Amino acid sequence: MIPIGNEVVLSIKDLQKNYGKKQVLDGINLEVSKGQIIGYIGPNGAGKSTTVKILLGLEESYRGDIEIFGKRIQGNTEYKRKIGYVPEVAEMYDNLTAYEYLTFVGELYGLESEVVEQKAEKLMDLFGLSGLFHTRISSFSKGMRQKVLIISSLLHNPDLLFFDEPINGLDANSVMVFKEILSQLAANGKTVFYSSHIMDVVEKISSRIILLNGGKIVADGSFEELKKQNKEGTLEEIFNQLTGFNEHKEIAEQFVSVIQGDLI
Amino acid sequence: MKDFQTLKFLDMFKFLFVKLGIDYGVMRRILQVKLLMDQRRVPTIFNQTGKKKEKDQNYFIKGLWMYVLYGALLIPFMILGESYLFQTSIIFGIVMFLIMTSMISDFSSVLLDIRDKTVLATKPVERKTISMAKTIHVCIYLFFLSGALTLPSIIAGLIKHGILFTFLFLIEIIFIDLLIVVLTALIYFVILKFFDGEKLKDIINYVQIGLTIALAIGYQFVARSFDILNLDIVFVPSWWQFLIPPIWYAAPFELLLNHNFSPLYCFIFASLDCPNYLIHSLYKNDARL
Numbered sequence: 183m184i185p186i187g188n189e190v191v192l193s194i195k196d197l198q199k200n201y202g203k204k205q206v207l208d209g210i211n212l213e214v215s216k217g218q219i220i221g222y223i224g225p226n227g228a229g230k231s232t233t234v235k236i237l238l239g240l241e242e243s244y245r246g247d248i249e250i251f252g253k254r255i256q257g258n259t260e261y262k263r264k265i266g267y268v269p270e271v272a273e274m275y276d277n278l279t280a281y282e283y284l285t286f287v288g289e290l291y292g293l294e295s296e297v298v299e300q301k302a303e304k305l306m307d308l309f310g311l312s313g314l315f316h317t318r319i320s321s322f323s324k325g326m327r328q329k330v331l332i333i334s335s336l337l338h339n340p341d342l343l344f345f346d347e348p349i350n351g352l353d354a355n356s357v358m359v360f361k362e363i364l365s366q367l368a369a370n371g372k373t374v375f376y377s378s379h380i381m382d383v384v385e386k387i388s389s390r391i392i393l394l395n396g397g398k399i400v401a402d403g404s405f406e407e408l409k410k411q412n413k414e415g416t417l418e419e420i421f422n423q424l425t426g427f428n429e430h431k432e433i434a435e436q437f438v439s440v441i442q443g444d445l446i
Numbered sequence: 447m448k449d450f451q452t453l454k455f456l457d458m459f460k461f462l463f464v465k466l467g468i469d470y471g472v473m474r475r476i477l478q479v480k481l482l483m484d485q486r487r488v489p490t491i492f493n494q495t496g497k498k499k500e501k502d503q504n505y506f507i508k509g510l511w512m513y514v515l516y517g518a519l520l521i522p523f524m525i526l527g528e529s530y531l532f533q534t535s536i537i538f539g540i541v542m543f544l545i546m547t548s549m550i551s552d553f554s555s556v557l558l559d560i561r562d563k564t565v566l567a568t569k570p571v572e573r574k575t576i577s578m579a580k581t582i583h584v585c586i587y588l589f590f591l592s593g594a595l596t597l598p599s600i601i602a603g604l605i606k607h608g609i610l611f612t613f614l615f616l617i618e619i620i621f622i623d624l625l626i627v628v629l630t631a632l633i634y635f636v637i638l639k640f641f642d643g644e645k646l647k648d649i650i651n652y653v654q655i656g657l658t659i660a661l662a663i664g665y666q667f668v669a670r671s672f673d674i675l676n677l678d679i680v681f682v683p684s685w686w687q688f689l690i691p692p693i694w695y696a697a698p699f700e701l702l703l704n705h706n707f708s709p710l711y712c713f714i715f716a717s718l719d720c721p722n723y724l725i726h727s728l729y730k731n732d733a734r735l
């Protein structure tokens with residue numbers, strides 16, 4: 183076992199982000215230590231993906247200080263060598279075969295072509311994609327693409343992982359494998375930043391849960407801590423409570439009546 | 447993975463890229479993947495539904511003969527007479543028009559791939575290297591396109607007007623390509639600056655329409671710069687001709703070959719300076735490219 187200290191791998195100070203006039207992130211402060219699995223949750227449009235994109239250097243106009251591995255990320259590309267990323271939207275060069283795509287990505291991370299090739303094929307086999315190594319990604323189903331993306335984010339043995347809704351499209355068995363991979367990686371000193379709206383998975387795997395609402399962090403702690411503070415059973419219920427949401431029945435009723443033709 | 451002749455040729459200039467501080471290995475790898483994907487891209491005219499060919503074939507190279515055919519239509523302008531300014535500005539005008547429209551319509555999806563951001567920008571690759579890979583990618587297309595388009599006129603010019611003319615013609619084509627690269631980059635830059643990926647396709651359509659209209663009108667001006675009545679082609683210089691790129695590029699022919707030292711012909715320098723100026727202003731804020 184690799185000892186897990188209090189080493190801070192990611193620190194965000196007063197992060198603010200606007201899209202036009204709309205303020206998406208309004209002062210995020212966060213320190214993530216090595217070996218943590220952060221469950222980053224929040225309603226649709228809360229700004230989860232935006233945060234992750236900023237951390238990857240994909241969004242440039244923001245205010246605040248971000249340090250990854252102790253260095254400011256602005257104007258820096260080197261830190262990406264030790265980072266893995268699964269984007270929310272499965273954007274990849276899908277007219278390549280899995281082999282072509284994965285070796286390409288591996289080489290961008292500075293790995294030897296032969297090494298990546300072996301590694302990638304083995305990972306594909308283990309993840310239930312055996313025999314598809316030389317098939318074009320464009321013919322893959324959503325879940326299969328997602329698996330290729332997950333593999334591509336891990337090829338270079340990164341220390342910090344950003345997963346944005348990584349299990350979209352994965353079947354139940356693959357989700358189990360994936361959850362187990364995450365906890366074993368964390369046990370080996372990797373840090374995982376897991377952004378999702380699927381509560382029960384987050385509840386099970388996260389060592390720390392961060393709830394984002396209205397551009398601010400409204401809850402931060404382990405599942406047990408959140409449970410104590412909120413006297414609710416599941417993360418889903420805590421989520422409803424903290425986001426001040428309790429009218430799901432009324433909304434559903436109105437929704438169904440609109441479908442059936444009552445325009446109020 | 448498949449290697450490309452084009453890239454082997456590029457290897458000869460490796461030292462240049464290294465000098466510019468570019469990670470040549472990574473740039474080459476990006477280009478290799480891009481060219482491979484281009485091979486698999488089927489242009490809309492060839493798109494036969496249902497038939498899925500797994501075998502790679504380069505539709506781009508195969509489509510080049512169309513451009514050679516267009517190029518052949520330029521031969522009459524080339525051999526018409528000795529009025530270089532008129533002839534070459536017509537040819538350059540048509541060449542620029544065809545290249546610009548095909549760069550923007552057929553290749554925008556290639557040259558402006560929104561997936562690049564997620565795939566490339568999240569990797570430890572310097573922005574410089576990515577930008578250079580994209581620029582070279584554009585240049586490769588441009589090289590083949592303009593080569594195919596001008597090949598017939600170059601041969602005709604060589605026969606009719608001799609070596610010096612042909613040499614000048616080739617140099618001018620290179621400058622025209624330079625201007626087109628910069629203009630294309632500028633157009634994309636402006637589009638990306640104000641619109642995001644989703645709206646891009648619509649915008650590109652508008653740009654295409656706009657460009658077609660603009661060039662058609664501009665073309666009228668080129669033709670009108672000359673008094674073609676009685677087939678007595680006389681160039682009547684006036685200020686607005688400074689604004690017409692094909693004339694910039696045609697001017698050196700008149701200057702050097704017909705020894706016409708009218709001060710107006712000095713606006714060839716505009717042609718040399720314009721891309722330069724644009725490049726500088728572009729690189730200053732290329733944060734998004």
Ligand SMILES: Nc1ncnc2c1ncn2[C@@H]1O[C@H](COP(=O)(O)OP(=O)(O)O)[C@@H](O)[C@H]1O
Nearest residue numbers: 201206224225226227228229230231232233642
């Ligand atoms: N490129 C963009 N332009 C304008 N608004 C955006 C853009 N990307 C995201 N937004 C807005 O920012 C907010 C947060 O989006 P996002 O981070 O994707 O939310 P989520 O938490 O669901 O991942 C949303 O309201 C979305 O409409």
Ligand SMILES: [Mg+2]
Nearest residue numbers: 230231232270
């Ligand atoms: Mg999201």
